[in-house]
Amino acid sequence: xxxxxxxxxxxxxxxxxxxxxxCVPISNHLYFYWYRQILGQKVEFLVSFYNNEISxxxxxxxxxxxxxxxxxxxxxxxIRSTKLEDSAMYFCASRMGSHTEAFFGxxxxxxxx
Amino acid sequence: AQSVAQPEDQVNVAEGNPLTVKCxxxxxxxPYLFWYVQYPNRGLQFLLKYIxxxxxxxxxxxxxxxxxxxxxxxxxxxxxxxxxxxxxxxxAVRFTSGGSYIPTFGRGTSLxxxx
Numbered sequence: 001x002x003x004x005x006x007x008x009x010x011x012x013x014x015x016x017x018x019x020x021x022x023c024v025p026i027s028n029h030l031y032f033y034w035y036r037q038i039l040g041q042k043v044e045f046l047v048s049f050y051n052n053e054i055s056x057x058x059x060x061x062x063x064x065x066x067x068x069x070x071x072x073x074x075x076x077x078x079i080r081s082t083k084l085e086d087s088a089m090y091f092c093a094s095r096m097g098s099h100t101e102a103f104f105g106x107x108x109x110x111x112x113x
Numbered sequence: 114a115q116s117v118a119q120p121e122d123q124v125n126v127a128e129g130n131p132l133t134v135k136c137x138x139x140x141x142x143x144p145y146l147f148w149y150v151q152y153p154n155r156g157l158q159f160l161l162k163y164i165x166x167x168x169x170x171x172x173x174x175x176x177x178x179x180x181x182x183x184x185x186x187x188x189x190x191x192x193x194x195x196x197x198x199x200x201x202x203x204x205a206v207r208f209t210s211g212g213s214y215i216p217t218f219g220r221g222t223s224l225x226x227x228x
Contacts, residue, residue, distance in 0.1 A: 004156075033215070042218060044218075045217065099164050101147055104158070
């Protein structure tokens with residue numbers, strides 16, 4: 001069964017450092033998302049990506065964040081200068097079309113120290 | 114704006130008993146509704162969805178959910194709970210037109226099934 005894969009599963013970084021979280025969506029999917037979940041809290045939408053551009057983003061997704069789909073398979077989330085409050089589980093998701101559900105990856109646990 | 118509410122932080126049920134996890138949504142259009150389950154240290158796993166058609170939808174692992182338009186609810190149910198059903202359950206909503214196409218998640222409900 002096809003699945004969304006995310007790497008790494010856990011990343012520890014120092015405050016102020018840049019991190020790149022990687023995702024490989026399901027190959028025939030067209031819509032891509034990043035969500036985050038701070039420990040014990042709700043799943044929060046960050047950004048959606050369609051047709052090689054951001055289609056929608058939340059207030060959380062400020063100038064420190066960027067996304068890229070560099071090669072038609074990977075979908076990355078970059079945080080330029082990490083803050084302690086960026087510590088969370090980050091989920092990538094993809095879906096095929098308008099009537100379909102989103103499939104989520106296993107997540108990357110980001111710990112900023 | 115679309116929103117979804119899960120009024121219970123935690124639901125406790127004995128194994129073998131029926132379970133219900135509640136979800137209500139705020140609508141400004143026709144909703145697509147989803148349930149996901151999250152096991153510890155895992156991602157979100159799709160359970161079922163309502164797009165259109167029969168109000169009662171069946172999903173994975175014996176779960177089902179009933180769409181009630183008048184009550185704007187989409188409660189998750191299972192006739193007989195298993196200990197292995199213990200997990201965090203998220204309801205999500207997405208609107209089909211005139212609104213955001215982004216799935217919005219509830220806060221999650223922790224289901225604990227006691228042996």
